[in-house]
Amino acid sequence: MQAQLQAVLAKAAAELPAVLLRPELEAAKARYVGPNGEFTALMKQMGAVPKEERPAVGKLINEAKGRLQVLLDEALARIAAAELAAQLGPTIDPTLPSPDPGPGTRHPLTLVREEMCRILRKVGFSVADGPEVESEYYCFDALSTPADHPARDEKDTFYLPADARFGNVSKKDPAERYLLRTHTSSVQIRTMLRGEPPIRIVSPGRVYRRDTTDATHSANFHQLECLYVDRNVTVRDLKALLDHIFAALLGKDTRTRFRPHYFGYTEPSFEVDLAAAHLPRVNKPWIEIGGCGMVDPEVFAAVGYDPERWTGYAFGMGLERLAMLLYGIDDIRYFYQNDARFLRQFA
């Protein structure tokens, strides 16, 4: 009996390692432990074994059975591993370049705009929007721009024909003309007309000037303006906002200064200069970055706010100019050419 068991095990040990496919293994398994299997046949002989020898023979059979099962398990594991290995192609060369495009990139103007909006949101500003086609009222009249002001001249501002009809851009007076907004201040007017103070908005957006395109001028460009209307808003608050914005954008060592200036819709008005370390391509201690001031009482009157009760400030700047300063870009036209070598540099 022992010899027979040894023979079957030896045969299995010789045969099973060569089995490579699952059906062959099943067949082999049937040949040994199936109903008609060799090992099964040996186990059936147990009945003929004398009673006193049974414990010893039983032990031998169990040992043999265990060893056979190990052989079968090994064969199965080997096959399973081979099956998984078959799912793989050749090993990869991780140094080959990916054929896929990308990554995608945000335009530098978007990056600068979103960064400014993020900074402003933290101090309570929400982002407002308004139409790019505007009427004379919202772009000029409500901002106390005199009727004969040069900015309104057809030489400087794009107008639409007198019979142009814009379904979703409201006019104050049916007789006024449509134009392409020259600043995003029109959004301030629309926002103030729509709601009540306190108001704290930032309005980034595209604006238009009838200008020759060159390294620093573009027929359309982007502005970002802030408006805050509340009780007891002061010049000092305005200065604090600008200090905050530019310190957050350019670092704690950034300083701003105000120079008195004139704008029709703020009083007093200032131009804003900033001084920051590490700005590329800047060789002056102070760089002009925008204009600001306290909202003129006439503007409040135009939108129906009581100038005795409400005070406010406004600040505006060009986004291209800011991006040019931030990144050291020396030609505004790059923003509108979309050369991928330009776009990939900022995202």
Add this chain to the structure above:
Amino acid sequence: MKVSLNWLRDYVPLTATPEEIARAITFLGFEVEGIHATGAPRLEHVVVGEILTRARHPNADKLSVCTVDVGPAGGVKTIVCGAPNCDVGHRVLVALPGAVLPGNFAIKASKIRGQASDGMMCSPDELGLPGDHAGLLLLPDRPALGVSIQEALPGGDTIFDLEITPNRPDCQCHLGIARELAAWFRLPLTYPQERFRGDVSAAPRRPDLLAGAEVRSPEDCPYYSAHVIAGIKVGPSPAWLQDRLRAIGLRPINNVVDVTNYVMLETGEPLHAFDARRLEGRRIVVRPAGAGERLVTLDGRERTLDDRTLVIADAARAVVIAGVMGGQDSGVATDTTDLILECAIFRRQTVRAASRRLGLSTDSSYRYERGVDPHGAPEAAWRAIDLILETAGGSVVGPSFQVGGDVPWSREVVVTHDFITERLGFEVPAAEMRAAFEALELRITREDETVQPARGPAWTVAIPSWRDDLDRPIDLVEEVLRLHGTERIPPATVVAPGLAAEDDPVVRFNRQATDYLVGHDFHECVNYTLRPARELSTWTAAAELPGLALANPFVDDQTHLRSSLIGGLLESLRLNQARGVPVARLAETGRVFLAREGEVVECVAAAFVVAESSGERSWLRRESADFFNARHHVAALAGLAGLRMGPLAPAAAPGWQAGHAALAADSRRGWWAGAGLVDLALTRSLGIEGRVQAGFVALMPELLPARAGARRFQDFSLFPAALRDLALIVPEPTPAGEVMARVERAARQAAGANFTFEGTTVFDVYRGPGVPEGHKSLAFNLVFRGKERTLTDDEVNAAFQRLQDESLAGTAWQIRR
């Protein structure tokens, strides 16, 4: 505007350096665009020498070897010189060894072509002075030998180039700037003292020179004055006057014209002088020009006028375009002996319109357009008369004429210390505010105590006539702040009470669309809104183009508002390809303008292009983009806008390739979408290599939801799904979407209330053997699931049979088995 420091010092004893003065001007509110020093530069070891001998250089044709006597500065030097005018006897400036000339050019004793040279004789250019560099700077005044350049050349000046803001017409002159600087530095201001003060009662009467002045349109000319000076002698101005004008870049002409210019630059009041003999009928008439009336202006050009242009005329014809420019044959000439001096105020708008129409801007029109103080006009005329008498002789004769100008100036503004403090947000002592007003000649006529809880005084401030910009208390806040110094605004933290409102839906959509597109490997682009008509016509129906045209375009390729972002993206694609930059995916968000019910609506939009050929070869091929990629992105973008796009219909619109693109729109609600292949002929005509897939969504901003709609959880079954496949043979033209909709409806009915139909997709589209000609087979896999138990085969089979019957009912479709 150019301002001379020497000139300013006539009125205010400035001792600060030019840099300190520029800084003061800056913080007073005027931009300093440039500072230029004139006169001799401060150079060491540059002295006067005289050329004693000149000989040709033995080794160079164009060089001379000179001996030059620099007197006490070093005796006789040998100097090699290349200038043609180094003639014996000239006194010149010699840079001796040790001198450092502009441009960091150090002078050393050296050998030039073998000949020792002990310094350099200088041209103006080499000294940093205006003039040519072809020859030496000669000193005809023969200053003493050896004296320094500063002693040898006349005294210098500093010229500030200023930008005057439109609210400050009073600063368009030296007196105005001097007044501001006097206030800043707290120095006294000395006004010119006129000797002639308008009184002609004792003067001889010469009505033969001027008999009358009449203003026919007083609205355009609220003040007109004419004085007559007889017996003058026209000639060159004295040196001081010429120097003043030259310093700020004006060419001296003759004593009379120079005086009128000088007084304008001093006081800001434009003046004009006529030759009395050349006025027909001895009359001045201020009137609108006749239509088509002609006048040859001082610049020699004949101008045709219209009746909106105001002119100064004599009895016969126009002689001056009011406030803009005089006529050529009525002005002061060398033989003029009697003159009429005009000092007038013209309405700003009248002058601006005339200047615009004629394309003629002058120092005079510039000042009138911005506003001239009407109450300063008489003094300006008196001042000019003083100076004419001083430089050209003659005497004032009567009668003189004044028309208008009889409204006296008076304005007072009441402001409190507390008001100013509240607006500033920081404390400025009342005494400092008071001092600021006084320094700016804003006289405090009254000071009152205010009632508690107010703390400071209330001031009644008299506004001088030249400060028409000061009208309200807030205007005086600025004056206090200017003199306090905007650099001294104390720092503070931003106080931000409460949370911000939501961002505008347009902003959120643009942000989400950009995030999506960038996340899908697109490069975000920014293109111009204004496009050429030829580009737009490829995307817009011809009838809609006029609605997008600008009234006054500036350049030919920016005449229309864009109706699509894709035109710009294709241009960007072309540019990258042309530059050899491999790029496949470009996207943009922004405004487009679309026709809707006879109007144009401004829409928010997102669009993209995918070039099949990016120009980049790769070791591993990827499937190129197709319609279904494009439509996938469009559906996602529409979803971000809250739109349910529904099925797209094959595109029959300009720009798209027929049969390979599809559009969906609801122009009544105000949205448009499309995806697919850009017209191949268009792509090729643009010079783009390969095919381009594109997609867009555009919608009226009003459609964007103010906030995301409420979401509610729906329970789902955890039991196993039952799957069935169904293939239907349908006629080729039948859209798959129609078949699918029918199958889905039938499946839902078949499932009934007992279990759930979870959906279907198309897993095969087949044409070929087994499917009749002109037909296709669409294969759907259907997913059923029990809500609370595992479904049995029998019930699913029964439902599947009902589904098949229902799908086919009333159609010629067949089951493919």
